[in-house]
Amino acid sequence: MPDNDAPKSMEDLVALCKRRGFIYPASEIYGGLNGFWDYGPLGTELKNNLRDAWWNDMVKSPPVGPNGEPLVILGLDSSIIQHPKVWEASGHVGGFNDLMVEDSETKKRFRADHLQGIYLLEPAGDMKVGEPYLVTSLMERAPDHTLVASSPAEALSILIAERKMQKLMGIRALKSNPLSGHSLGKPPYAAVWVDTDHGSRYVYAESVPIDVLQSLPGSIPSPFTGDKGALAQPRQFNLMFQTYYGAVFDEDHKTYLRPETAQGIFLNFKNVVDTMRVKVPFGIAQIGKAFRNEVTPRNFIFRSREFEQMEIEFFCHGDDAPMWYEYWCEVRKNWWQSVGLTGDNIQMRQHENEELAHYAKDGCGTFDIEYRFPFTHPGFGELEGVAHRSDFDLRQHREHSGAKLEYFDQERNERYLPHVIEPSGGLSRGVLALLCEAFTPTPERKGSKYVMCFHPRMAPVKAAIFPLVNKEGMPEIARKLYDDLRTRWPVQFDVKQSIGKRYARMDEAGTPYCFTIDGETLEDQTVTVRERDTADQKRIAIDQVARYVADETGG
């Protein structure tokens, strides 16, 4: 079984994935494309198995709810390309078209051109000319030792009002009205003549130039905390893939590839309610591709630019949201364990307030289900987030589209926007977690260097059928067994080379069972079952093989 104490080698895993047809670098013959990967034959089977298990367990046969009744979860498959206004309503467009600066402590962002500083024109004490000491921005009011304003003039008027600020700058008196203040050349938008401990001088405010932000990020205090050194380099956050619909590339037809599948569900909430005879609480589920221009794609398929999500939006009354939130955290963790992620490698983690996404601010929080990947070891990486999105999305779409999205609850005799609990899992990341969990070096075993210990339900190939030797009627019997099994499962038939080599090949593919026809089969109609993880063998009747595979693989 996997040794969970030591991190496994990602390099070796990536090599095995390519060698055995799980995952290839995308566009490899052209040199590859950063942030994209292709699934090979075995990887596709693996991903399909994980996807089908989710769809079966969440949609076709959903879990039982707190009241003992099975939940109602309905499937959906919405467009990857949606109306451009969707992404304005969802909040994805707003913050990400301009250069943004992020405070690494609070995770808050502001537009770089909204960052404004108040400068001294002459040295005063420790302060130097041209270096920003107090910083303002358009963001909401910050802790008391920084200024927040929508314009330099406003910043200065706050400076006038706030005696503490004056103290920080060594200002004893303001001599002129800043709002009628001096023009000081290239655009100090406002200035004020002040008395300080070191004499009289100008103070003025202007946007902090981009090159100053880039060269001196450590010297600029954060507008949120006033701390220096917390601001990251300003950068363009073009998170979404732009595209155009229609044959003409015209700005009116610009839209985006979806960065999450969730919005398609919100767009169809009303359709589903109107057509499917459902009552709140219920869920809508969707599996599909999503696209994000990640700043730094890395760690194999963990952060790629094209990936696949498995999302449920579970609609409920706001009062019941905390209960459903707890419920889904439990259901989803159990599910990941059921597909083979067990032990200490999986954990739940509550988000801190600062890291909550924009849509989750008002909810009861976000739980991450995390997996200890080799590249995060001993830390963990996100596999799924269970978030309370409150009624944020339906409210946004109601405002932007004008559609009536309220739900009328007959039992409560109340019209309301449902709240949403969102278990949002990464299918691609799930595949990676399955690969990492299964990947087991076996230096002690003579046969194979690696075994992929997949849960039998997830294994891309369920079984292999071998004649022990390629003669004496064995291949014919093996072939008949193979023909029988292949209509129900992905199985392989192999007569070539030594039996040990064939077992070893199946170990690397993660095939859980090998059935071998040997001399004894000819006498008593039994075959050996060779188990992947232990290499143990036992005999079963040849006519029981199909039942054995069905029992062991859950199908």
Added chain:
RNA sequence: GCGGGCGUAGCUCAAUGGUAGAGCGCCAGCCUUCCAAGCUGGAUGUUGACGGUUCGAGUCCGUUCGCCCGCUCCA
């Protein structure tokens, strides 16, 4: 995005500026009665890409793409 390392056969790696090779794997045949056994034969390369220097570049120089590590980042 920054710094460092690395790109040669499917994989792991050789090859003073002078004819691109080995092992493993793969394929075929033989052999083989349970864990990459053995024998024989075979296929496989735009040396990541583009340009430059040179009589001649896998090797030197420049650019670019990709991968790995550390920062950074990851609404």
